[in-house]
Amino acid sequence: MDYEPVIGLEVHVQLKTKTKMFTRVAYQYGEEPNTLTNPVIMGLPGTLPVLNKAAIEQTIRFGLLFGSEVPEISKWDRKNYFYPDNPKNYQLSQYDQPLCVGGSVEIELPGPSRNVMGEHKTIELTRAHLEEDVGKLTHFENDSLVDYNRAGTPLLEIVSEPVLRSPEECVAFLNALRVALSNAGISDCDMEKGQLRCDANVSVRPVGSDILNTRTEMKNLNSVAHVRDAVAYEIQRQTKVYQDGGRVVQETRRWNVDGGFTSSLRSKEHAHDYRYFPDPDLMPVKIPQETKDRLLGDLPELQFDMQRRFMEDYGLPYTLTSVLCPDLPLARFFEAAVAVYNKPRQIANYVANDLLRELAESGNEGEGGMPVSESPASPESIAGLVQLIDDGVISSQIAKAVFAEMFKTGKAPGDIVEAKGLKQSTDTGEIEGICREVIANNPKPVEQFKAGNEKAINALKGQVMKATRGKANPKMLDDLLRKLLGD
Amino acid sequence: MAEAPSNIDIDYVAGLARIHLTPEEKETFSVQLGDILHYFDKLNHVDVSGIEPTAHAFPAYNIWQEDVAEPAFAPGEALLNAPEQRQNQVVVPKVVEDA
Numbered sequence: 001m002d003y004e005p006v007i008g009l010e011v012h013v014q015l016k017t018k019t020k021m022f023t024r025v026a027y028q029y030g031e032e033p034n035t036l037t038n039p040v041i042m043g044l045p046g047t048l049p050v051l052n053k054a055a056i057e058q059t060i061r062f063g064l065l066f067g068s069e070v071p072e073i074s075k076w077d078r079k080n081y082f083y084p085d086n087p088k089n090y091q092l093s094q095y096d097q098p099l100c101v102g103g104s105v106e107i108e109l110p111g112p113s114r115n116v117m118g119e120h121k122t123i124e125l126t127r128a129h130l131e132e133d134v135g136k137l138t139h140f141e142n143d144s145l146v147d148y149n150r151a152g153t154p155l156l157e158i159v160s161e162p163v164l165r166s167p168e169e170c171v172a173f174l175n176a177l178r179v180a181l182s183n184a185g186i187s188d189c190d191m192e193k194g195q196l197r198c199d200a201n202v203s204v205r206p207v208g209s210d211i212l213n214t215r216t217e218m219k220n221l222n223s224v225a226h227v228r229d230a231v232a233y234e235i236q237r238q239t240k241v242y243q244d245g246g247r248v249v250q251e252t253r254r255w256n257v258d259g260g261f262t263s264s265l266r267s268k269e270h271a272h273d274y275r276y277f278p279d280p281d282l283m284p285v286k287i288p289q290e291t292k293d294r295l296l297g298d299l300p301e302l303q304f305d306m307q308r309r310f311m312e313d314y315g316l317p318y319t320l321t322s323v324l325c326p327d328l329p330l331a332r333f334f335e336a337a338v339a340v341y342n343k344p345r346q347i348a349n350y351v352a353n354d355l356l357r358e359l360a361e362s363g364n365e366g367e368g369g370m371p372v373s374e375s376p377a378s379p380e381s382i383a384g385l386v387q388l389i390d391d392g393v394i395s396s397q398i399a400k401a402v403f404a405e406m407f408k409t410g411k412a413p414g415d416i417v418e419a420k421g422l423k424q425s426t427d428t429g430e431i432e433g434i435c436r437e438v439i440a441n442n443p444k445p446v447e448q449f450k451a452g453n454e455k456a457i458n459a460l461k462g463q464v465m466k467a468t469r470g471k472a473n474p475k476m477l478d479d480l481l482r483k484l485l486g487d
Numbered sequence: 488m489a490e491a492p493s494n495i496d497i498d499y500v501a502g503l504a505r506i507h508l509t510p511e512e513k514e515t516f517s518v519q520l521g522d523i524l525h526y527f528d529k530l531n532h533v534d535v536s537g538i539e540p541t542a543h544a545f546p547a548y549n550i551w552q553e554d555v556a557e558p559a560f561a562p563g564e565a566l567l568n569a570p571e572q573r574q575n576q577v578v579v580p581k582v583v584e585d586a
Contacts (some may be wrong), residue, residue, distance in 0.1 A: 026556035054554035145576035
């Protein structure tokens with residue numbers, strides 16, 4: 001019998017705020033242990049939590065971005081458990097009245113090749129709620145150390161419906177979330193800093209069946225590759241259990257990164273009983289329609305909507321849109337240039353290839369290149385460069401050098417062309433002289449061309465270009481050479 | 488109308504709270520907790536038809552602050568209550584759990 005997987009993901013995303021969720025102590029990654037705490041974080045008696053307005057607004061923005069319902073009233077609950085990562089012995093969270101209900105995320109699966117768009121699917125969300133992150137434990141031989149810097153940081157938990165059907169869909173889902181959340185400034189989603197972590201619930205069932213079989217849960221997967229591999233392994237493992245006539249046990253399993261397998265964590269007599277109850281210290285949140293309208297006006301376009309628009313409105317090929325659209329600052333740079341000079345295809349090529357390459361090679365060590373916002377070459381200058389080519393002032397060959405100079409100095413392309421004397425020569429007399437010389441000095445290609453070898457003319461063009469340092473207008477040069485050779 | 492709460496599972500509740508009870512204590516607390524539940528059960532007999540549910544006892548909403556940082560504990564201050572510390576961190580018994 002063939003089996004198909006049923007996968008649901010719970011994605012935890014650290015919101016981009018300056019302070020924590022329920023108290024105004026700052027949060028930053030990579031600080032000295034236990035320097036970002038205060039009496040609330042340490043759970044001292046007599047302290048009271050106070051909501052972070054920015055975190056709530058970011059969560060509402062998430063809901064609006066993915067079409068969730070944002071109920072008028074939302075409340076806060078305590079999730080009770082004993083573990084040293086949280087000094088209060090409960091985590092503040094949302095149980096039955098979360099900030100976001102439903103919604104969906106559009107994903108794109110890998111296409112048959114990089115140049116071809118893959119299948120798109122819609123992944124429904126169950127809900128998204130706001131809670132506090134917990135401290136970080138480091139385990140040693142005989143004891144563990146706790147750092148509470150991360151404790152209390154706003155954490156958005158996004159829960160998908162169990163509608164994912166392959167490890168590839170999980171990857172696409174996480175990527176779509178990552179792009180949208182970082183473009184909207186909701187989270188940086190830097191997985192190396194633990195800003196996006198994922199729990200995967202996996203079960204398998206006979207193909208065509210609509211039952212939900214017993215599932216297992218893999219917790220705290222902290223890279224997209226781990227999610228993909230852990231899910232793939234678990235699908236195979238469970239399928240084999242059923243094929244061998246066995247029974248899958250509901251349990252939490254650990255993904256062993258080095259070994260590439262999942263293993264059962266000590267099985268429990270009974271499931272966790274978190275004894276959720278409403279937190280009496282926090283007042284509910286009431287979100288009027290005006291707030292939602294205001295926040296809605298401030299949301300960026302989703303990448304796939306933008307991609308469709310770029311293909312339709314600008315006639316760009318899929319490959320260019322797939323470079324530009326996931327990177328909002330780059331896409332905006334492109335649109336700013338097109339607004340100056342309406343040649344989208346040529347401008348997109350410069351932005352997606354030349355500009356991106358220069359950016360990648362610049363910037364500070366270890367920071368993954370220079371952000372486009374700091375590019376010395378402006379949208380106006382790239383538009384200007386394309387226009388200079390169109391107007392026949394420079395060849396596209398020369399334009400490469402002008403672009404490099406633009407990026408280095410931030411100067412306008414026209415000024416660079418002027419200062420360096422890079423204008424294409426349209427002085428027929430001068431070029432004709434050089435052509436005659438080249439023809440005289442290169443009898444072999446001349447012979448070949450006259451014998452019908454079309455390509456031989458390129459060798460002559462190359463010589464003329466060399467002599468004019470690339471400034472000969474290619475069209476004019478072609479006409480001239482043919483005329484002279486025909487004599 | 489809901490049934491009166493059945494007898495409390497004292498072992499389960501003590502386990503969740505991580506406290507150890509003697510047989511005598513179990514007897515005493517079972518009765519006392521049962522009384523408390525019976526007391527609260529009175530709420531089930533109040534007619535609430537036509538009354539809109541609320542999320543909190545007080546009709547106050549949006550008690551929040553702007554996202555502006557205030558001073559943190561000075562280094563070391565956070566750990567004053569820690570029974571043991573090392574490398575500016577709290578030392579706890581090794582507990583590896585999945586939660």
